[in-house]
Amino acid sequence: xxxxxQRQVQxxxxxxxxxxxxxxxxxxxxxxxxxxxxxxxxxxxxxETVDPTLNYRWSCHMAVCGSCGMMINGEPKLSCHTFLRxxxxxxxxxxxxxxxxxxDLVTAPDDFMEKLKRVKPYLIPKKKKPISEGEYKQTPAQxxxxxQYSMCINCMLCYAACPEYGLxxxxxxxxxxxxxxxxxxxxxxxxxxxxxxxxxxxxGVWDCTFVGACSEVCPAxxxxxxxxxxxxxxxxxxxxxEHLIPGGKSARDTVSREDAGDIx
Amino acid sequence: xSRRPLVREVPPTTWYFRQPRYMRxxxxxxxxIFVGAYCMFLVVGLQRLAxxxxxxxxxxxxxxxxxxxVFQFLALVAAVYHAATWFNATQKAMPVQIGEDFxxxxxxxxxxxxAWAVLSVVILHLAGVF
Numbered sequence: 430x431x432x433x434x435q436r437q438v439q440x441x442x443x444x445x446x447x448x449x450x451x452x453x454x455x456x457x458x459x460x461x462x463x464x465x466x467x468x469x470x471x472x473x474x475x476x477e478t479v480d481p482t483l484n485y486r487w488s489c490h491m492a493v494c495g496s497c498g499m500m501i502n503g504e505p506k507l508s509c510h511t512f513l514r515x516x517x518x519x520x521x522x523x524x525x526x527x528x529x530x531x532x533d534l535v536t537a538p539d540d541f542m543e544k545l546k547r548v549k550p551y552l553i554p555k556k557k558k559p560i561s562e563g564e565y566k567q568t569p570a571q572x573x574x575x576x577q578y579s580m581c582i583n584c585m586l587c588y589a590a591c592p593e594y595g596l597x598x599x600x601x602x603x604x605x606x607x608x609x610x611x612x613x614x615x616x617x618x619x620x621x622x623x624x625x626x627x628x629x630x631x632x633g634v635w636d637c638t639f640v641g642a643c644s645e646v647c648p649a650x651x652x653x654x655x656x657x658x659x660x661x662x663x664x665x666x667x668x669x670x671e672h673l674i675p676g677g678k679s680a681r682d683t684v685s686r687e688d689a690g691d692i693x
Numbered sequence: 694x695s696r697r698p699l700v701r702e703v704p705p706t707t708w709y710f711r712q713p714r715y716m717r718x719x720x721x722x723x724x725x726i727f728v729g730a731y732c733m734f735l736v737v738g739l740q741r742l743a744x745x746x747x748x749x750x751x752x753x754x755x756x757x758x759x760x761x762x763v764f765q766f767l768a769l770v771a772a773v774y775h776a777a778t779w780f781n782a783t784q785k786a787m788p789v790q791i792g793e794d795f796x797x798x799x800x801x802x803x804x805x806x807x808a809w810a811v812l813s814v815v816i817l818h819l820a821g822v823f
Contacts, residue, residue, distance in 0.1 A: 447697035503711065529698030537698045573793045592715055595703035639782065640718045655785035662786060 434464040438471045438513055442483065443523040445530045453530060455521075456480075462513055468520060469497055469508040472534075485534035492648055495584030498525050499534055505589035505646045525589040527598075541585055544601050547627050548609035553620025571616040578611035578656055580649040587643035587653050593636055600636040601627060603643035603653035610656035613663075629664040637661070721778045727771035734768075780805040 438460055445453040460474040469487055476483050485508075487497040492510040499508050500523040502516070513520070528536035554565065587603035588594050594602045609628050613621045627633055634657050643653040670677040709715040741752035755761060783805050784798030817823065 445699050447699070450699075453699060453701075526701070527703070529700045531696070531698050570790070570793045573795075574790060592703070592708055592718075595708065596705065638718075638722075640715065641782075641785075642712070642714050642718075644785075645714060652785065655788065658782070658786035659788070 435461050436464045436466070436513055438462050438466075439519040440468075440471055440475065441519050441521045442472075442475075442534065443530075444483075444533050445524075447532055457519070464514060466513050467509050468499075468501055468506075468511045468513060468522065471513060471520075472508065472522070483534075484532045493582065495582035498584045498586050498589065499523065500526055500589065505586040507584060507586070507648050510648055525585055527589055527591070527595040528585065536585075538585060540598065541583075541588060541602070541605070544605045545583070545608070548601065548605045549620055549624055550605070550608035550612060552612060552615065552618050553623065554617060555619030565617040567616055574616075575611045575614045577651055578607050578614075581608060581611075581651050582649050584648060586646045586648060590642035590646040592640055592642070593638055597632075597636055599632040601633050603637075603657065606634060606637075606660065607651060607653040607656040610660050613660070625664070625667070628660055629667065634660045634664060721775065724771035724775040724778075727768045728775055730764075731768040731772065734764075776809065780809070 440458045440460070441455045442458060443453050444450075444456045458475045458479055460471055460479060462471050462474055469490060472483065472485055472487075485497065485499070487509065488494040489496070490509045492507050495507070497508040498505060500506075500521075501508065501511050502521050503523075505525060508522070522534065524530045524534045524536045528538065528540070531537045552565075581604055583604060585604065591600075591603055594600045606628060609624045612618045613624060613628075629635075637654075637657045639654060639658060641654045644651075644655065647653065709719045738752055741748045756765075780802050784801040787801060788798075789796040789801060
């Protein structure tokens, strides 16, 4: 077997040890990696051969698990999906922006996890039915309506890219709101009314100013910016129907899980 | 082992210098100042028109001053840029699904440009330009 071409890689990694540090600082490493390697390979090489104390998260090494998101030269990226050959000189690696640093490149995702729960990112059936009545069927067209939004891998790169989230940490943010949209437009779902309590608020879609960075950095080609703009339109229609049309009942007032339960 | 996450502050006034895409966003937002200022300019024009022929003549005279021409040119550039960013955004806000497929985004944005051109021709015609 022929030896793969090697490449000298210089990394500048942000370090933070909660037990000893009050500030984060950069540390320079130099390792030899395969020409075809990715930034995660370089970090693994550092950990294996230079500095075993370096902390970072990773799992699948194939852009599926969403664990290894980092700022690479200031850009939110999956380190397993960022090729060394695309960079010249020192590569600066920092933890995901806008999240507290737990240790080195490991961030605390607590805020995102809490927000994710609040939007109820799961199917809330329009009408409960016993298993004996069979599955909830869906046409291919109904599936395509939400499919791209279901590709989210919860890597949080969109939160690191979103300046609105950085400036207004209460903002529910791109990925969680996009998942709300994914379920809202699912033909089997009837939970929009419940989700609107979170979505159609100042800290929901109305904190989004459509910078669009979320969609540009998404490694799964989800388009959170489009989901949020669509939710702004439906939320505006809700408001118009509720406030300007006498006796108007908006879509959010039609079917909910409780209503469906009452009927049956 | 203690848990003591380090919170990093985002600089509240200089954050948009961090990324070219943030600069693009801010340039889009700043155009609204020119669009708003030009609306005020039109309101003043209407007020002058209502005030009588001499006031209107004075307004028309003021339009030809170099400062006014520079402002109108900047407002035009800003309005065109603002409109273009808006039309390009429509494909995200208003996707059109036909069967299983979505209409390509540039068709949706393109339709807005066409509508813009048609309406502009109609307005110029009504204004007696041709």
